[in-house]
Amino acid sequence: MQSQSREKNDPQELNNPIPYSISALILGLTLWAVSYIFWTSHTVEETNEIKQYAQTSNQAAVKSTASVEPIAKSLASPVAKKSVIKIDGKAIYSEKCSACHQSTGKGLPSVFPPLDASKWVTTINYELPVQIIAKGLMGKITVAGTDYNGVMPAFGQSLSNAELAALVTYIRGAWSNKSTEVSAEDVATSLVKHSEQLSSWTNEVQLVELVGAPK
Structure with a gap:
C-alpha cells in the first residue's frame, strides 16, 4: 500500500486556448490572402481588357487606313485630273x-x-x-x-x-x-x-x- 501511494497520478490534458495574438495574426493573414486573390484576379481581367482594346483599336486603324488609300489614289488618278477646268x-x-x-x-x-x-x-x-x-x-x-x-x-x-x-x-x-x-x-x-x-x-x-x- 505504501508503494502505491508513492506513485504519481497519470498526466491529464490541459485545456489551454490559442493565444489571442496568434488568432489575430492568422485571421489577418487569411484576410490578406483573400484580398490579394480578389484584387489580382481583377488586375488580370483589366490587363486582358486593355490588350483586347489595343488589338481592336489597331484593327480599326488598319481598316481606316485601307479605306482612305483608295480615296487618296483616286484623287491622284488621271480621272481626277480631268476635273481641272480647261482654258477657253x-x-x-x-x-x-x-x-x-x-x-x-x-x-x-x-x-x-x-x-x-x-x-x-x-x-x-x-x-x-x-x-x-x-x-x-x-x-x-x-x-x-x-x-x-x-x-x-x-x-x-x-x-x-x-x-x-x-x-x-x-x-x-x-x-x-x-x-x-x-x-x-x-x-x-x-x-x-x-x-x-x-x-x-x-x-x-x-x-x-x-x-x-x-x-
Missing part, C-alpha cells in the same frame, strides 16, 4: 482679238489681216502664230495676197503659256482652219528658243529668217 481659247480670242480680226476671223480688208485660211496661222510651223501673238508685229506682212502694215500688240506678258496655247489652238482650228493643237509646253519651248527677241517682230522678213517660213 475662244473666250480669250473674243476678249483680245475679235475687235480687230472679227469674230468670223475675216479681219478688216487692208486694215487687219484675216486669220481664217491664213498660212501664217495654219502652218505646220506653229511657232509663227505663237511668236506673232506673244511678241507682236510691227511692219509689213502679206496675207492672202494683200499687204498689211499695221501694229499687232504683244500678249506674251498678259497671257500665260497655257492661255497662249489655248488661243493659238483655237485660231488654228476655228472657221475653216483645221490645223493641229499647240500645247503650253510647245509655247514655252518656242519662247525660250527666241528669248533673245525682246521687242516686237519688225516684219515678215525677220519672222521668216529667224522663226521660219509658213508651210
Whole structure:
C-alpha cells in the first residue's frame, strides 16, 4: 500500500486556448490572402481588357487606313485630273482679238489681216502664230495676197503659256482652219528658243529668217 501511494497520478490534458495574438495574426493573414486573390484576379481581367482594346483599336486603324488609300489614289488618278477646268481659247480670242480680226476671223480688208485660211496661222510651223501673238508685229506682212502694215500688240506678258496655247489652238482650228493643237509646253519651248527677241517682230522678213517660213 505504501508503494502505491508513492506513485504519481497519470498526466491529464490541459485545456489551454490559442493565444489571442496568434488568432489575430492568422485571421489577418487569411484576410490578406483573400484580398490579394480578389484584387489580382481583377488586375488580370483589366490587363486582358486593355490588350483586347489595343488589338481592336489597331484593327480599326488598319481598316481606316485601307479605306482612305483608295480615296487618296483616286484623287491622284488621271480621272481626277480631268476635273481641272480647261482654258477657253475662244473666250480669250473674243476678249483680245475679235475687235480687230472679227469674230468670223475675216479681219478688216487692208486694215487687219484675216486669220481664217491664213498660212501664217495654219502652218505646220506653229511657232509663227505663237511668236506673232506673244511678241507682236510691227511692219509689213502679206496675207492672202494683200499687204498689211499695221501694229499687232504683244500678249506674251498678259497671257500665260497655257492661255497662249489655248488661243493659238483655237485660231488654228476655228472657221475653216483645221490645223493641229499647240500645247503650253510647245509655247514655252518656242519662247525660250527666241528669248533673245525682246521687242516686237519688225516684219515678215525677220519672222521668216529667224522663226521660219509658213508651210
